[in-house]
Amino acid sequence: MNGKTKIAVFASGSGSNFEALEFACREGELDAEITLVMTDKPASFVVERARQTDIRTVALEPKAFPSKQAFEEALIAILQDEGVEWIVLAGYMRLIGPTLLAAYPSRIVNIHPSLLPSFPGKDAIGQAIAHGVKVTGVTVHLVDEGMDTGPILAQAPVQVVDGNPELTAKAIHAVEHVLYKETLQSLFTSETKSKA
Ligand code: GRF
Numbered sequence: 175m176n177g178k179t180k181i182a183v184f185a186s187g188s189g190s191n192f193e194a195l196e197f198a199c200r201e202g203e204l205d206a207e208i209t210l211v212m213t214d215k216p217a218s219f220v221v222e223r224a225r226q227t228d229i230r231t232v233a234l235e236p237k238a239f240p241s242k243q244a245f246e247e248a249l250i251a252i253l254q255d256e257g258v259e260w261i262v263l264a265g266y267m268r269l270i271g272p273t274l275l276a277a278y279p280s281r282i283v284n285i286h287p288s289l290l291p292s293f294p295g296k297d298a299i300g301q302a303i304a305h306g307v308k309v310t311g312v313t314v315h316l317v318d319e320g321m322d323t324g325p326i327l328a329q330a331p332v333q334v335v336d337g338n339p340e341l342t343a344k345a346i347h348a349v350e351h352v353l354y355k356e357t358l359q360s361l362f363t364s365e366t367k368s369k370a
Pocket of ligand 1: 185187188189190191192264265266285286287346347350
């Protein structure tokens with residue numbers, strides 16, 4: 175035991191947030207240990223990024239299971255076996271079901287590329303641009319049974335860049351990579367204090 179909070183990062187895509195968190199843990203900016211990376215998309219780039227580290231990567235495809243419940247039960251067995259305390263979603267493109275929520279109540283965190291409750295769900299940046307907003311942003315929140323609806327922990331604004339999705343996504347990612355580690359650090363610190 176090294177006293178660090180044990181987290182699992184769930185990702186379905188590029189994994190730049192995973193990489194930023196992994197770096198923050200190594201640099202001592204985030205007092206946590208990424209015990210494993212879980213992906214539902216074995217071909218996603220996050221697997222490549224995780225391979226550059228010595229973090230265990232688990233690829234579990236829901237279609238390999240008879241039900242969402244069975245998929246989440248298999249996940250829980252792995253998470254509990256590794257002693258995972260918090261689940262950190264970083265571009266994980268699936269709704270968390272009741273089985274996993276019950277196993278990790280108020281212990282699943284998500285990052286979303288908009289100022290919630292505006293633009294929940296898929297392609298939040300595209301939705302913001304289509305709506306013509308000039309400022310969008312990033313939200314870190316606890317996960318509940320809804321789509322991007324749980325209690326908000328932190329938000330930061332980001333200017334929409336020339337109505338351009340790629341440039342705006344780049345600006346959003348830069349903010350995400352700072353906001354996520356800072357929010358998790360204060361979450362874990364306040365938990366450690368309340369346990370003491
Ligand atoms: C991020 O914009 C995050 O807010 C959203 O999915 C994206 C994941 O990016 N949930 P990456 O895979 O971490 O690069």
